[in-house]
Amino acid sequence: MDKQVNSLDSELRNRAKKVVPGGMWGHMNAAALPEGYPQFFARGSGSRLWDVDGNEFVDFMCSWGPIILGHHHPEVDEAAQKQLARGDCLNGPSESMVELAELLVEMLPHATWAQFQKNGSDAMTTAATISRAGTGRRKILVASGAYHGAVPWCSPSLLGVTAEDRAHIVQYEYNDVESLNRAADQARGDLAGIIASAFKHDYGRDQCLPTREFAKAARAAADAADAALIVDDVRAGFRLNLGGSWEAVGVRPDLSAWSKSIANGFALAAVTGNERFRDATSKLFTTGSFWCSAVSMAAAVATLTALRRDNAIEHMERLGGMLRDGLGSLSKTHGLPIRQTGPVQMPMVLFEDDPDNRKGFAFCSATVKRGIYFHPLHNMFLSAAHTTNDIERALDAAEHGFRAVRDSLTNSAGVSRN
């Protein structure tokens, strides 16, 4: 594709290859994406996103979660600008830290306090450490396949990780009460915490909301051992329930971890907790150079305030439902079964009988060329800025996507007939 070769994106990839190992790291590496996806981005506005070559997309990744009100939400931008004009990184926190902690405590029934960091990994590592500090015990239960960050104790990759980094991690299967209780038994006498994602949202797998039975069993197992129940709300936080994702199943964690959407794209993370773990948390030495930076906290106050006032979750659910229904219909029309799982505002779309992801890639490759930024293997994200028109455009592109899948099957079938 000549257009691609001469693009600024392609030029930047070539420059990046020289000065960044592999050209790009981690989840934002476009090498893991189908043909036609840009690596470098220029700007965003509302539900739209532009790459460095000026191609416009309806954005269904929302920066992999952080953008929950839409890019450049005017109220968040105004709050951030106002704070930035005064100060961001100073010798200590600003008033905005107290305002944000108070707002979180008001919004989250489980929490009486908050503490702030920068990364989701920071929040999860801090929560795990608090559970150990508060119990004097070591074992932490983690669901197999779950993503809780990219640091040695929980990274999905074992490269550079030692066995000792995970010496006290005990695995269980999400939503499987028996395996959870077995893991708790295994940790008996040494159980510090039980970690569960807001819902099961593992890469490339069907999503699954927690069952009430599982959530209650996790609470009971933590209580029986006087250990911490830790809900990882880093990815799902504020998209499912403004009181915390497990409010829907009536179970309250001791500790919750937040990041991504908390400040509509400004870098921030938080741990919230209850009285059981306040004292241990106050004794812990945990810190970072930018953890008190005021702009992200002012942005978070504006973000959470707007989410609550605008019933943003309802809006995301309505449009997510429209997208799911539309994709379901198209799938039937084309005779190409798909699985759509988990909450509609965090869509996960996987093709049946697609072990090598060929169908998903053909689909996304066709839709991205029509200005729809889907992801073939990771859950996607709706924002409060998405419109009915965005969903209609996405479904128009999806029609081409399903055709591309069928064409790719015909072509490969043709090849195999030769």
Place this chain on the structure above:
Amino acid sequence: MDKQVNSLDSELRNRAKKVVPGGMWGHMNAAALPEGYPQFFARGSGSRLWDVDGNEFVDFMCSWGPIILGHHHPEVDEAAQKQLARGDCLNGPSESMVELAELLVEMLPHATWAQFQKNGSDAMTTAATISRAGTGRRKILVASGAYHGAVPWCSPSLLGVTAEDRAHIVQYEYNDVESLNRAADQARGDLAGIIASAFKHDYGRDQCLPTREFAKAARAAADAADAALIVDDVRAGFRLNLGGSWEAVGVRPDLSAWSKSIANGFALAAVTGNERFRDATSKLFTTGSFWCSAVSMAAAVATLTALRRDNAIEHMERLGGMLRDGLGSLSKTHGLPIRQTGPVQMPMVLFEDDPDNRKGFAFCSATVKRGIYFHPLHNMFLSAAHTTNDIERALDAAEHGFRAVRDSLTNSAGVSRN
């Protein structure tokens, strides 16, 4: 002090106590500071800082390092605003990531690549993990008492830390070749990396620049084991030498970690490295939601460009020298010996014969009341925005500081005579 009790700072502390464990966490907790220090800050400009009650300070902490050009440096602010108007946190990196990586590779003789994070702890954890990934070995040498972050493998506190978190950490004494070689021997066959701070800057201790002999021995020990020499330049980076702090001793690390001052207060960290560790780094899965955020990268390009063009290090050295000379003279005049150690642009001032820090606290308590923000136990920081007048004001306040120390000694002597 009625003024204090009725202050906004005091009101915010009371509110914070309810919703933040202990009222504040980590290194920015003002509870560790002498009487008179504010906890909450409103704004900064150049070398000046204002607390929430409108008290103005000449800032010798520079947000604990990040502010290297002064608060609100116009060129950094302009670059950040320009990028913010387009986009910060998007579905992938922006052009600014490539520009920044290219600039670092150009500036740092040891490096052919860069990778970005948010916290200094991220950079150090990533560097340690790269050393393990690139060698297939596990042991990492760390100087005793050195600060490399507040995560379990390196935190100065052991609360919530398990023995396994440090199973492969081997300690040595900074600047002690024999102890370094002994540690390397102890790790023989399993040595992944040797970590050394840019210089010895442990909390509450005299600082010490690396000796050429020590730096060369660290390089030799790493080479002999084909392990990584990792310089932690998180705190000192870009204040001592724009080519990396160990350029002064003629030793080049394999990996360097950066954060704090890299973007004049915008949240960013980096690992830079050489060809030996490029491949391992490209294979590592390390990532964070905000690690590609463009504003901090645009700010970093503007920061490093200004530092280089303005010979900022020379300026900081000249003013740091003025401060050191002035404090030295006052100390002699008052007959109160102090130890001033390490590089002048990162001043460390400790009173002789002050085991309970009473002298240091009395000194700082007096100077902060006169609008000079010093720290009694942590190294301080000069910035390019400090002026001769700032130093003169600081020395005027220090005159009162020394008097306060003498008064406190007289008073306590009086008490003990009764």
